[in-house]
Amino acid sequence: GSSTQGAKPKTYTGTLTFASFNPFTGPDASFGPEMAAGCIPAANTINQAGGVLGHQVQCIAVDTRGDPADAVPAAQKMIASTENLVGMNGPSSDEALATVPIIDRAHLPMFADSGQAAFDKSTYKYFYRLTPPDDAAGVAMAIYAYNKGYRRGAAVFGNDLSSQGNVPNLLTAFAKLGGQIVINQTLTLDQSSYRTEVTALVAASPDVIFTEADPQTDAAYLSQLQQLHGLIPVIGTQPTVQPPWIKAVGGAVGRDALSKNFAAAQPFSTSQGPAWDVYNKALLAAGSEVPQPDQWSQDPYTETDYDAIIIMALAMLEAKTPDPSFYNALIPAVVGNATGATEVHSFKEGMDAIAAGKKINYVGAGGPIAFDEYQNSTGAFELIGYSTNGSNPQLAVVSAEDIAKLRR
Amino acid sequence: MQQLIPAFGFGLITASILAIAAVGFTLQFSVTNILNLAYGDIMTACAFAAYLANHAGVNIWISLVVGALFGAVFSMLLNRLVYFGFVRRGTRLFGMIIVTIAVSLIIQNLLLAIFRPTFFTYEASQGPSYQLGSMVFTASQLAIMGIAVVAMVCVHLLLTQTQLGKAMRATATNPGLARSCGIPTDQVIDAAWLVSGALCGIAGVALVLNTATFSETTGAAFLVPIIASAVLGGIGQPYGAMLGALTIGIAGETAAALMSPAYKDVVAFVILIVVLLVRPQGILSEIAAAKEVAA
Amino acid sequence: MTDAMQFYISTLLIYLFIDIMGVLGLNLQFGVAGIINFAYIVFVGVGAYTAAVVSLGPDYPGNFQHYMFGASWPFPLPILAGGVAAGLLSLVVGVISLRRLRSDYQAMVMLVLSLIATLVASNATGLVNGPAGLATIPQPLYDQLGLNPLEYQWVYAGWCLFLTVLVFLFVRAITRSPLGRTLRAMRDNERAASAVGKNVTLLRLVIFVVGGVIAGISGAVFAEFIQAWSPGSWLYPETFVFLAAVLVGGAANNWGVILGTLLVPVGFLEATRFLPPIFYQGFIEAMQWVCVGLLILLFLWFRPNGIFPEKPGRFKPRATAQSRPAE
Amino acid sequence: MEAQPKPILAVSDVRRDYGGLKAVDGASFSAMQGRITGLIGPNGAGKSTLIGIIGGQIKPNAGSITFDGRDITGLAPHKIAGRGMVRTFQLSAEFTKLTVLENLLVAAPDQKGESLLGAELSRLYWGRNEAANVDAARDVLDRFEMTPKEDELAGNLSGGQKRLLEIMRALMTKPTMLLLDEPFAGVNPTLARQIEQYLLDLRDEGLSMIMVEHELAVVERLCEPVVVMAQGKVISEGSMRDVSARKEVLDAYLVG
Amino acid sequence: MPTSSADETGRPPAYLQVDDLAAGYGASVIVNGASAGVGHGEIVTIVGPNGAGKSTFLKAIVGMIPALSGKVRLGEEDVTNMKANNLAKRGLGYVPQVNDVFETLSVLDNLAIGGYLLSRPGAARRMEAVLETFPALKTMLKRTASKLSGGERKMLAIARVLMLEPRLLVLDEPTSNLSAELSRMLLEEHVRRLGKGGTALLIVEQKALAALTISDWAYVMAAGTMKVSSAAKDLLARKDIGEVFLGRSTEGPNVQRASGGIC
Ligand SMILES: Nc1ncnc2c1ncn2[C@@H]1O[C@H](COP(=O)(O)OP(=O)(O)OP(=O)(O)O)[C@@H](O)[C@H]1O
Ligand SMILES: Nc1ncnc2c1ncn2[C@@H]1O[C@H](COP(=O)(O)OP(=O)(O)OP(=O)(O)O)[C@@H](O)[C@H]1O
Numbered sequence A: 001g002s003s004t005q006g007a008k009p010k011t012y013t014g015t016l017t018f019a020s021f022n023p024f025t026g027p028d029a030s031f032g033p034e035m036a037a038g039c040i041p042a043a044n045t046i047n048q049a050g051g052v053l054g055h056q057v058q059c060i061a062v063d064t065r066g067d068p069a070d071a072v073p074a075a076q077k078m079i080a081s082t083e084n085l086v087g088m089n090g091p092s093s094d095e096a097l098a099t100v101p102i103i104d105r106a107h108l109p110m111f112a113d114s115g116q117a118a119f120d121k122s123t124y125k126y127f128y129r130l131t132p133p134d135d136a137a138g139v140a141m142a143i144y145a146y147n148k149g150y151r152r153g154a155a156v157f158g159n160d161l162s163s164q165g166n167v168p169n170l171l172t173a174f175a176k177l178g179g180q181i182v183i184n185q186t187l188t189l190d191q192s193s194y195r196t197e198v199t200a201l202v203a204a205s206p207d208v209i210f211t212e213a214d215p216q217t218d219a220a221y222l223s224q225l226q227q228l229h230g231l232i233p234v235i236g237t238q239p240t241v242q243p244p245w246i247k248a249v250g251g252a253v254g255r256d257a258l259s260k261n262f263a264a265a266q267p268f269s270t271s272q273g274p275a276w277d278v279y280n281k282a283l284l285a286a287g288s289e290v291p292q293p294d295q296w297s298q299d300p301y302t303e304t305d306y307d308a309i310i311i312m313a314l315a316m317l318e319a320k321t322p323d324p325s326f327y328n329a330l331i332p333a334v335v336g337n338a339t340g341a342t343e344v345h346s347f348k349e350g351m352d353a354i355a356a357g358k359k360i361n362y363v364g365a366g367g368p369i370a371f372d373e374y375q376n377s378t379g380a381f382e383l384i385g386y387s388t389n390g391s392n393p394q395l396a397v398v399s400a401e402d403i404a405k406l407r408r
Numbered sequence B: 001m002q003q004l005i006p007a008f009g010f011g012l013i014t015a016s017i018l019a020i021a022a023v024g025f026t027l028q029f030s031v032t033n034i035l036n037l038a039y040g041d042i043m044t045a046c047a048f049a050a051y052l053a054n055h056a057g058v059n060i061w062i063s064l065v066v067g068a069l070f071g072a073v074f075s076m077l078l079n080r081l082v083y084f085g086f087v088r089r090g091t092r093l094f095g096m097i098i099v100t101i102a103v104s105l106i107i108q109n110l111l112l113a114i115f116r117p118t119f120f121t122y123e124a125s126q127g128p129s130y131q132l133g134s135m136v137f138t139a140s141q142l143a144i145m146g147i148a149v150v151a152m153v154c155v156h157l158l159l160t161q162t163q164l165g166k167a168m169r170a171t172a173t174n175p176g177l178a179r180s181c182g183i184p185t186d187q188v189i190d191a192a193w194l195v196s197g198a199l200c201g202i203a204g205v206a207l208v209l210n211t212a213t214f215s216e217t218t219g220a221a222f223l224v225p226i227i228a229s230a231v232l233g234g235i236g237q238p239y240g241a242m243l244g245a246l247t248i249g250i251a252g253e254t255a256a257a258l259m260s261p262a263y264k265d266v267v268a269f270v271i272l273i274v275v276l277l278v279r280p281q282g283i284l285s286e287i288a289a290a291k292e293v294a295a
Numbered sequence C: 001m002t003d004a005m006q007f008y009i010s011t012l013l014i015y016l017f018i019d020i021m022g023v024l025g026l027n028l029q030f031g032v033a034g035i036i037n038f039a040y041i042v043f044v045g046v047g048a049y050t051a052a053v054v055s056l057g058p059d060y061p062g063n064f065q066h067y068m069f070g071a072s073w074p075f076p077l078p079i080l081a082g083g084v085a086a087g088l089l090s091l092v093v094g095v096i097s098l099r100r101l102r103s104d105y106q107a108m109v110m111l112v113l114s115l116i117a118t119l120v121a122s123n124a125t126g127l128v129n130g131p132a133g134l135a136t137i138p139q140p141l142y143d144q145l146g147l148n149p150l151e152y153q154w155v156y157a158g159w160c161l162f163l164t165v166l167v168f169l170f171v172r173a174i175t176r177s178p179l180g181r182t183l184r185a186m187r188d189n190e191r192a193a194s195a196v197g198k199n200v201t202l203l204r205l206v207i208f209v210v211g212g213v214i215a216g217i218s219g220a221v222f223a224e225f226i227q228a229w230s231p232g233s234w235l236y237p238e239t240f241v242f243l244a245a246v247l248v249g250g251a252a253n254n255w256g257v258i259l260g261t262l263l264v265p266v267g268f269l270e271a272t273r274f275l276p277p278i279f280y281q282g283f284i285e286a287m288q289w290v291c292v293g294l295l296i297l298l299f300l301w302f303r304p305n306g307i308f309p310e311k312p313g314r315f316k317p318r319a320t321a322q323s324r325p326a327e
Numbered sequence D: 001m002e003a004q005p006k007p008i009l010a011v012s013d014v015r016r017d018y019g020g021l022k023a024v025d026g027a028s029f030s031a032m033q034g035r036i037t038g039l040i041g042p043n044g045a046g047k048s049t050l051i052g053i054i055g056g057q058i059k060p061n062a063g064s065i066t067f068d069g070r071d072i073t074g075l076a077p078h079k080i081a082g083r084g085m086v087r088t089f090q091l092s093a094e095f096t097k098l099t100v101l102e103n104l105l106v107a108a109p110d111q112k113g114e115s116l117l118g119a120e121l122s123r124l125y126w127g128r129n130e131a132a133n134v135d136a137a138r139d140v141l142d143r144f145e146m147t148p149k150e151d152e153l154a155g156n157l158s159g160g161q162k163r164l165l166e167i168m169r170a171l172m173t174k175p176t177m178l179l180l181d182e183p184f185a186g187v188n189p190t191l192a193r194q195i196e197q198y199l200l201d202l203r204d205e206g207l208s209m210i211m212v213e214h215e216l217a218v219v220e221r222l223c224e225p226v227v228v229m230a231q232g233k234v235i236s237e238g239s240m241r242d243v244s245a246r247k248e249v250l251d252a253y254l255v256g
Numbered sequence E: 001m002p003t004s005s006a007d008e009t010g011r012p013p014a015y016l017q018v019d020d021l022a023a024g025y026g027a028s029v030i031v032n033g034a035s036a037g038v039g040h041g042e043i044v045t046i047v048g049p050n051g052a053g054k055s056t057f058l059k060a061i062v063g064m065i066p067a068l069s070g071k072v073r074l075g076e077e078d079v080t081n082m083k084a085n086n087l088a089k090r091g092l093g094y095v096p097q098v099n100d101v102f103e104t105l106s107v108l109d110n111l112a113i114g115g116y117l118l119s120r121p122g123a124a125r126r127m128e129a130v131l132e133t134f135p136a137l138k139t140m141l142k143r144t145a146s147k148l149s150g151g152e153r154k155m156l157a158i159a160r161v162l163m164l165e166p167r168l169l170v171l172d173e174p175t176s177n178l179s180a181e182l183s184r185m186l187l188e189e190h191v192r193r194l195g196k197g198g199t200a201l202l203i204v205e206q207k208a209l210a211a212l213t214i215s216d217w218a219y220v221m222a223a224g225t226m227k228v229s230s231a232a233k234d235l236l237a238r239k240d241i242g243e244v245f246l247g248r249s250t251e252g253p254n255v256q257r258a259s260g261g262i263c
């Protein structure tokens, strides 16, 4: 594929395709549906506005199985055999290191949700990230816990890649703040009993538990803690507010107990404002394609996955072609232009503004976006709770600056 | 150190479930010569059957019976409709392992397709807790241990005291000869799958009662410890499987208490390997040894 | 053909060649010598990790991944190192488990070993970077060759083909020789083999190590291609995919094994990717696996001994001219 | 048997227990070079166990075995076979998925293509050696009237044919001493007669044998001397004519 | 088709009647058009060279392998391709040539399985009787069958089949591995006694001379069919048959010697 700026853009006929390139099976199978739930409403709003440059758009799902060895051929195949593939969401941490180079080489803009620190200073031209790195979450958890007055923390994380990513910064941040990690447990996933681990935890008498593990593991662990000792406050990460986790743990320890003891750190999104309203409306309207759409209403990852599609589409309008080799360079140009640009909140608004010859600044469903030189856009964290009526009340917000100070 | 005794207690709970499962597994192998690697997935399927009953308002212990019945019938049909066909076509031990793995893939992913990727919980309370020394057990855990003991005794009586038990062992060794002695081997094999399937079902439900939640992979994740217990005890030895289950269950938990929980399984499995190096046929091994001479 | 298509096809070919290598090694152990190595993927993994660490360069503080034995060996040393490391591990495992254990126990012990290996690799984070695995493994000679990525990809496919042919010839020389015959005899009846003077322990060990070396090489070539390797890539069920390839194709038959590889790890998995997306996300992925299971069952049902069954006497010994039966 | 026979195998005070059962209970005897030593006795006397101990399949609890002047007690079976002493099994132990011819070829000694290096050097290296072995195997097949079955899988042979294969395979190793455990059980008498003659020829060429056999007529035709076992002990030795008259022998048989 | 067929008058009416049976393994047909009959109280022996198809013939009769064509009749009933366990119910007992015991089971359990169709007291009674026939087994009831010596194993196999007091007994080389004395006892005492008691006996034997001496009728099987069907004593007298099939060479020891005891 040659892509020199001097060459002519490719011509496209028919529907343009965006891919959700993520695990749909395997241990991180929850990532895929979460991401697809962002893409589909975005495509629908674009199509309702008449499409991009006369093209309708659609979403496809590509399963990476959460395994680099499976993801590599999946990526090659997606690139080779998908007609009019013009952009994608993904990959996730599980397969990013193996597939980002391939996707970049294919000149396909990707909005990764890999939290891996290796991409903090990514130099891949087609790599973008709207979500903060995994390890920032650890810092946010530490800050929140410390502010709540907890001083004896227990780190209880699964031995999987994405869970362990949180641990180093959590440990150093909590210590720097003046707290003490009294026990650091790495859980082997999906055991039938964690009672011995729980006993060790109780013996260390922590006043708060930091955790991320797959739903089944945390459910077994916490329910056995409840049996043997009674629950103590739990601070989790973004995966612990996913429906499967809530369903599993809520089922195991009781939803009441969960709502009393539980908080989770996730990238902050206001989940309000005009862009969110458009997003949420489109999401709820996508009921036939997205099962139980309301579960994603406040999900910051789903929101940014939605935003990613809108941003790519707007960049195509700016470039006057869906050819990624041309529009990729214009992606930063449709966001973060604070001064003088017209703030837009949907594809339709952006399209109209561009048609009117204006510079635009897309403020997304997940909030304002500003890429740094490495095409990362990180923001604040929020701590949310859980309530039996299913809403997730916001408990606190931790600013990006506070996190930056304590990150290693 | 003072965690050691409670850990021992926890080991007992794991061991009970492991024992029920391992005895069923070993029974299948000893009677039908099939190393059924779909066993874990059948456990999961039984857990789902019990889940459906439980959520239709049935008490958890009756749901357990539902799970056991489902396991019995499902296993028997699986053998009749799939496994036995392959055996008849001349597929041997290791070919059959691949067949069972294919079946495992199918069951697990059908469950996934039907129930979707999420997690399930029974409507059941653990009941009051009882303190035995420094070990704590809930009522349902005690019930699980009780079920395990009863199941073990029944299996032992079945195999040693009844004509059916002898017929099962005879069929396993030499089906043709068994038929010519008047044993209706097809029915005997059905019976073996019914019994081991019921154990599989009980183990599946008990496992979920223990872990609180389950998904389509729950049983499969438990398979290797089951196999380890069966092998440790000497494949085909119900008592051996019990002993193996105790060793694996307790070793795992005490290792978790003494060193890192991360190496719980590693320690249990290393014990298995060391034991086999000393006693290559497992702890109890008469039958196993005999099979070797015959081989 | 578009570039993208070429990338895809060359990737598939590379996977196919690497799988064929791996499956040939397994077949040598299982189909020919009757050793049930359910830990086969561990040796693939060891080869991959070894090639990775000896080409990643020494570890340094502040590196985003941590590992032991870091070095920057030039091509083709990492691949050789992968083979040697897997061979050494085979030797250790073989000496411990092959001597006294009965075959079905052996099989189960290997299964357990496979699980132990993944647990250790995931939990001992300093060893090969724990669950995150290793990434940014350099592709061999990428800089020196100065090719564009697509050309490089084809060169790599050619390199894999070359290695596969080599492994094939190596394995075939064994299976078609008196050594192969002796191994099959040992598989059929160990007691009788030793009674006619065969050192079965040694024979088994030799073939176990040879298979391990092949596994290691295939793992090394694989890791150098995808440039990443983690515990998720070599979970114990992967061995069964290989074993299914052996049995579907035909144990103890090298061509059968190649066909089996074409079908199971490559064909079945790729073919089912083309199922139309229906119902909900994830449904189709689940159904893919159901189909893979069904395909394996169907093949074993209609060809219980594989598509190309073992043909006795296919390796038909030649007599000297004067001895042909007089009749 | 003009020359003074020289002992080739000496078994002294060999014992083997199974639990409380003394399968072999202090057996001693020696076998002569170029002779067929008969080993007879009632069922369960310990004959096969003794053959197993000599052949290395069974480890003795006590006692020693000297073969060709060297102590071979407790040696691994393949080492014993390597020294030229090869046994057959009472229950046939064929290589089921190999053809009859291949079964024989496996047993050929010192095959060039049997080492890893040799195998890799290809037929160019081992072909000649192989061809010679094929000749030898065909020769044996011919003598045992099994040539038509050359390409049959050994697992598919009839009961008697499997017995023949046992003997043929042992002969293929070019042994200096053969341990035959009931070689003719299930073999058609006419064919057995021909094989007997062949064994006698081999004996005359210097091959030593121990033969366990229940058919006393056969023993009488072939064996000199005869060793009688009962209940794990050697109770009598001598020519068939002598031992068959002895009271202890008669008693032992009647008890068995 | 028997090449020479003697006068069959004087034979009891056939209880087992096999007509034109064909059987084999997979594609290869081994037995092709073989017929035989056994009446109550009759001892019938099949002799023939190795690989003639004798065992295959028996296996097809007792339901271990399918009959491809032909007919097997037991009494008045057509039992062609009937399942072996149903044949056992009809009183057919069978001792195969190999794989003749349940190797993983103890001697006692082997006998118990032999009496599977009997009631508990009935089995106990038979067990005693059978152990009287083979007293050597008494000392090894607890031992696993795979640990028996060759001859003990054969004894167990025969003892097991006797548990049921079969009305038709099919024995494939019952004396192989038995000591000379035991072989003689088996054939001359036990088999004769069973025959006198009305049991129909179909025996394949390589110790042809010994077997024929006690038999009423004999078949010579070769290449999958019955070449000769005649009264046993006539066959013994025939010189040609003796040389070809019975291993009796002119200069060999006499019949008595080969089949007799130690002396
Ligand atoms: N593995 C074993 N465990 C227990 N007892 C055994 C074992 N092997 C053999 N025996 C017993 O040892 C005794 C001797 O057996 P062996 O096979 O040597 O007899 P044999 O003389 O060959 O008899 P046969 O002529 O019947 O073959 C028998 O009583 C047998 O039951
Ligand atoms: N399982 C089998 N598959 C294929 N062919 C077989 C099988 N069993 C036996 N045969 C073949 O059938 C023929 C007859 O075998 P069978 O066992 O009936 O002979 P037999 O007359 O009993 O001989 P023996 O006296 O040696 O026992 C033989 O040539 C043998 O090779």
Ligand SMILES: [Mg+2]
Binding pocket: D047, D048, D049, D090, D181, E149, E150, E151
């Ligand atoms: Mg013997």
Ligand SMILES: [Mg+2]
Binding pocket: D158, D159, D160, E054, E055, E056, E097, E172
């Ligand atoms: Mg026969």
